[in-house]
Amino acid sequence: MTKLLKSGAFAADAFQATADDAALPDGPVIVSLARFEKERETLLARNTPIGVRLKSDENPTRLGDDVNRLSLVALEFPKFRDGRAFSWARLVRTRLGFKGEIRAVGDFLFDQLSYQHRVGFDAWEVPDHFTIEMFNAALAEMTNVYQPAADGKKTIRELRAH
Amino acid sequence: MLNPRQVEPNMYRYDEFDSKFVHERVTQFAGQVERRLTGELTEDQFKPLRLMNGLYLQLHAYMLRVAVPYGTLSSKQLRRLAHIARTYDKNFGHFTTRQNIQYNWIKLVDVPAILRELAEVEMHAIQTSGNCIRNVTADQFAGAAADEIEDPRPLAEIIRQWSSLHPEFLFLPRKFKIAVGGSPNDRAALLYHDMAVEIVRNKEGRTGYKVLVGGGMGRTPYIAQVIGEFVEKDDILAFMEAVMRVYNEQGRRDNIYKARIKILTNALGIEEMRRQVNIEFAEIKKVGTLQLPQAELDRITAYFAVPAFETGLSDAMPDAGPDFANWVRTNITAHKAPGYAIATITLKTPGQVPGDATSEQMDIIADLMDEFSVGEVRVTHEQNLVLPHVRNKDLPAIFAKLKELDFASPNAGLITDIIACPGLDYCDLANARSIPIAQKIALKFEDLDRQHKIGELKIKISGCINACGHHHAGHIGILGVDKKGVEFYQLLLGGSGAEDASIGDIMGPGFTEHEIAGAVERVVEVYLAQRNDGERFLDTYRRIGMEKFKAAAYETVAA
Amino acid sequence: MAQTIQMLTANRLKTGDVLYRHVSGWVLMLADGEVYLDAAAADAALAAAQAETVQNDFVAPYLFEVRESAGRIVPVKEREIIRAAGPTVHPHTGKQAGQYNA
Structure with a gap:
């Protein structure tokens, strides 16, 4: 089982993951990119929050301006070595200017949380034994960073200038 | 000791931020080791984490690869490397074709202590392995060479910082090697890198960067192609980040042998690759945060200021026998x-x-x-x-x-100045030994007059197809292969890793361990018999082709 | 065709030392290791070792072929000969020189 960690705290998951062939339940749903593209009009016409889940080979710029009508983008890590979602999150946050939730789902390690946080993820489906202390520890391991990313953190170059 | 006074050279020096970064990275890695020992991390999970910090499990033990950024070391650092060899290893280290140093007999439990010792002298093992941006290499004559346009090390240092724990590019399809050169004479094998930056001067006399991608050795060797003819200095990080992003998104992840950027570059074609990189580049420029201000370039460049050379010295060489x-x-x-x-x-x-x-x-x-x-x-x-x-x-x-x-051999660039990977004597991936072959060939050509008569001839030996010994780029390349548990050696001729880069041609079936040095000797004899005035081995090969060399190489083997 | 005979090797997690499987665990020298005369025995030993990797004592177990030569058991492949002895180019190091981290 997993639980949802969002913006630094555990949170109830308001969204229902919905299979491509299942009827849409009431309330917020997460659908695949394929289903979103196919049923775009219907989904956008519903008066409930929508999330789209992307596989690691699906470029989120396919969503275009629609992204800002979504509440959630879930990015898959099929295995922790597959680092494509690090770029996808960056594009969603920086290029597409998405302000909603970017959720990491699938196989990732404690040691990747801080990098995911930097590229724009703000929500994680984590295993049940995971604690907030662990999350905070992961983010605190490296105080400073050398390169700008999607987290707006001051880089070492900027800190040096002061 | 000749001089007890340790001189501080003009090179990059860590400030409080760099120092804190490297020390925190040591603590982070120590935590990962601890979690591995308790079993919280499985070996499968730990492996990419330890590799990202230069730690391999090799044939006999763990091997630790320590970064020597762009090949520059102070005396204080070299003394620390000697101390680490003495304290934690077997009293020696091995300098590699990526300007790093490797220790072959490291215990996992000692690694945190070694990394702390390195951090104290502003060194680390960050990203010396793994599927990330590796330690940046550069021309070894940087800042000193008469033919240099600009010292490539300031940019190399800027790239080192930008790529250090870059959150987007730590889980790439495969490793990514970057080299920087500052002179028209390529001494850093630029054209065999995933990405290379060459400092160039444009028609108006302004300096900027020519960027190449898609070079590489291994199973499918490629020469890098130009993707950015003249990238302005303040744009360079944005441009490089664009290349990295296209690669991270589209590089193949289904086949380890097709995962390098060279495969993507050739699958897309350089024109399409350039088009996509330019779109990314424009987007990244719009955000603006990666622009490199001249002031920052100047600040880093100041660390590498040329030393105060004595003036009025004679150019004459002393007479000492x-x-x-x-x-x-x-x-x-x-x-x-x-x-x-x-x-x-x-x-x-x-x-x-x-x-x-x-x-x-x-x-x-x-x-x-x-x-x-x-x-x-x-x-x-x-x-x-x-x-x-x-x-x-x-x-x-x-x-x-x-x-x-015993380091005074007058053989730089000659036939006994051989590159060899560690090979089957140490490496878990190797198919055959490299070092003993290098030793045999060097001893065969030990006679100095003969070496000088032969002139420039670069022999490069790899113990497997991964090509750490640059065999594709050797004037004479040697590739060790395994045939049913026995070592065989293929010959390649006509490769070059310099500005006239070319991929060596495979001669034919392999030679045994006992035949290979003799085959090399017969190839060299053909060259001596065939060469025109002033021709290097490589030039003669390019002029006359494989045939005569091949006939001679197999002559006595067939008999 | 002669029956393939095999041995089982791994590395100590903490030190990296090369290990050979023995009935009662692991030993440092190939000469002290157990030889599996048939594939079933070898596969059983590998399966047992793989199950034990969760104890985080050793890593990367695998089987390799050996043969008898002049009354001694020796590996078939050059790779395993070097792994058992140490690097041929540094005879003062490795097990051939009696060195191991233990």
Whole structure:
């Protein structure tokens, strides 16, 4: 089982993951990119929050301006070595200017949380034994960073200038 | 000790931020080791984490690869490397074709302590392995060479910082190697890198960067192609980030042998690759946060300021006997300051292991650095060391000391100056040994007159298709293969890793361990018989082709 | 065709030392290791070792072929000969020189 960690705290998951062939339940749903593209009009016409889940080979710029009508983008890590979602999150946050939730789902390690946080993820489906202390520890391991990313953190170059 | 005073060379120095970063990284890795020992991390999970910090499990033990960013070391750092070899390993280290140093007998439980010792002298093992941006390499004569447009090291340092724990590019499809050059003569094998940056001058006389992608060796060798003809200096990080993003998104992840950027570049074609990179580049520029201000480039460049060279020195070479004259002929390169020279210390005395140095040898070289070369040494991708700033008049004293160390071979660039990967003697991936073949060939051609008569001839030996020994780029390349548990060696001719880069042609079936040195000798004899005036081996091969060489190489084997 | 005979090797997690499987655990020298005369015995030993990797004592177990030569058991492949002895180019190091981290 997993639980949802969002913006630094555990949170109830308001969204229902919905299979491509299942009827849409009431309330917020997460659908695949394929289903979103196919049923775009219907989904956008519903008066409930929508999330789209992307596989690691699906470029989120396919969503275009629609992204800002979504509440959630879930990015898959099929295995922790597959680092494509690090770029996808960056594009969603920086290029597409998405302000909603970017959720990491699938196989990732404690040691990747801080990098995911930097590229724009703000929500994680984590295993049940995971604690907030662990999350905070992961983010605190490296105080400073050398390169700008999607987290707006001051880089070492900027800190040096002061 | 020649000089107890440790000289601080002009090179990048950590400030509080760099120092904190590296120390925190040590603590982070120590935590990962601890979690592995308790079993919280499985070996499958730990492996990419330890590789990202240069730690391999090799044939006999763990191997730790320590970064020597762009090949520059201070005497203090070299002494620390000697100390680590003495304390945690078996009293020697191995300099590699990526300007790093490797220790072969490391215990996992000692690694945190070793990393702390490195951090104290502003060194680390960050990203010396793994599917991330690797340690950046550069021309070993940077800042000293007479033919240089600009010192490539300031940009290399900027790239080092930008790529260090870059959150987007730590889980790439495969490893990613970057090299920087500052001179039209390529001494850093730029064209065989995933990405290379060459400092160039445009028609208006302004300097900027030419960017190449998609070079590489391994199973499918490619020469890098130009993707950015002239990238403005302030755009360089944005441009590089664009290349990385296209690669991270689209590089193949289904087949480890097709995962490098060279495969993507050739699948898309360079035009399409350029188009996509330019779209990314424009987007990244719009955000603007990656622009490199001139002030920052100037600030980093100041660390690498040329030393205060003595003026009024004579360009004449001292007369110190025929041995010295021979050494000067091959191991000295023109320096940009009058009366100064660049001295290459070949770690290639015939019979020795290419690239190895003992703790004692490292300590004495550190003394030489302090006494004669403003405390600085360089590691070359040809597995040699370089004293970059020495006065001509000090060369005889340096030569005498190197003789005592058995590092005074006058063979830089000659047939016995062989690149060899660790091969099956150490490497878990190897199919055949490389080092003993290098030793045999070097001993066969030990006679100095013969070496000088043959002239420039680069032999490069790899113990498997991964090509850490650059066999594709050797004038004569040798590739070790495994046939039913027995070692065989294929010959390649006509490769080059320089600005005239070419991929060597495979001659034919392999030779046994006992035949290969003889086959090389017969190939060299063909060259001597066929060459025109002034032709290097490579030139003759390019003119006459494989046939005569092949006939001679197999001559006695067939009999 | 002669029956393939095999041995089982791994590395100690903490030190990296090369290990050979023995009935009562692991030993440092190939000469002290157990030889599996048939594939079933070898596969059983490998399966047992793989199950034990969760104890985080050793890593990367695998089987390799050996043969008898002049009354001694020796590996078939050059790779395993070197792994058992140490690097041929540094005879003063490795098990051939009696060195191991233990």
